[in-house]
Amino acid sequence: MSDRELIVKHLGLRGHRVTGSRRRVLDALLAAPAHFTVDDVLQRAPGVGRATVFRTMKLLQDMNVVCRVLMEDGSLHYRLSTTGHHHHLLCRHCGRIEDFVNCDVSALVTELSSNTEFEIEGHWLEVYGRCQSCRARSAGPADKRAIGSAADVG
Amino acid sequence: MSDRELIVKHLGLRGHRVTGSRRRVLDALLAAPAHFTVDDVLQRAPGVGRATVFRTMKLLQDMNVVCRVLMEDGSLHYRLSTTGHHHHLLCRHCGRIEDFVNCDVSALVTELSSNTEFEIEGHWLEVYGRCQSCRARSAGPADKRAIGSAADVG
DNA sequence: ACTCTAACTGATACTTAGTCTCATGTCAGA
């Protein structure tokens, strides 16, 4: 069974209807690049209303089909997701994204809990850098940065 | 020398003018709660234009006077900042924020680098939880959550 | 196969966060 069919089936199981618009949004998502905005989806799913795309995206977020990606400038993009909780490793230079699940924030959380008396319930972590192929490429001539400064991200 | 005077002095040193509007924005910030939006500042600095507040906020971000805080819903708020790179620990229940600097993400970064061939250049981490006083309070009668679900934050 | 209705839809108006433009105002160096 394809990803598409699986998701469609899941929709049904959760008591949601499988409508033409939802199928079209889904197709648009599955054909989209690593990360995209709602506007990208709108253009790839002509005829589907803006509000419906937003509604569908929210539904798919709840179903863990898509997740949000925090860009360095603070804007939010979307990305297809298969697992539940995970983090992203974004290449600043080509936009490539890798997921990582084995997030060892637990040690940090334990430490923070004892230092601060907070009970930690969740976290959001995005990591930015340069992927292998971009490193290889920039090892050559000039190193042109594709995307702006890191601002308050460190 | 007060915080305010220090920042004003710093403005001058960086070649920026010390104008009435900037002073009013600064006063508004210094009087604001743990985290706030540009709209909050606008209301506390009547007479200053929207665009000017946005411009000033950007300037103060560059100067590390304020930093952005990522709320769990994905919206961005602002907060007074004194140090450079740091992270936030937000209480979901009362909105309180603590900074932490001793972020042990370095171990994670080292691990990620070797696992993924990415060269890590930056990261963004926000941690959500419940502060001590909210824990104490909710240990009593009913536990009413002030803020919604954790969604894709884990 | 037919009916019925709650769920869904697209259009559109609205909200919120932020940027851009431009004529006017003003800080601070000479």
Added chain:
DNA sequence: TCTGACATGAGACTAAGTATCAGTTAGAGT
């Protein structure tokens, strides 16, 4: 005190997302 580069406020604009509402439809029940 003059002057020009820097800064300002007003308001139009963009982008992301929400709310409303009358019309449509999936799919459960017969």
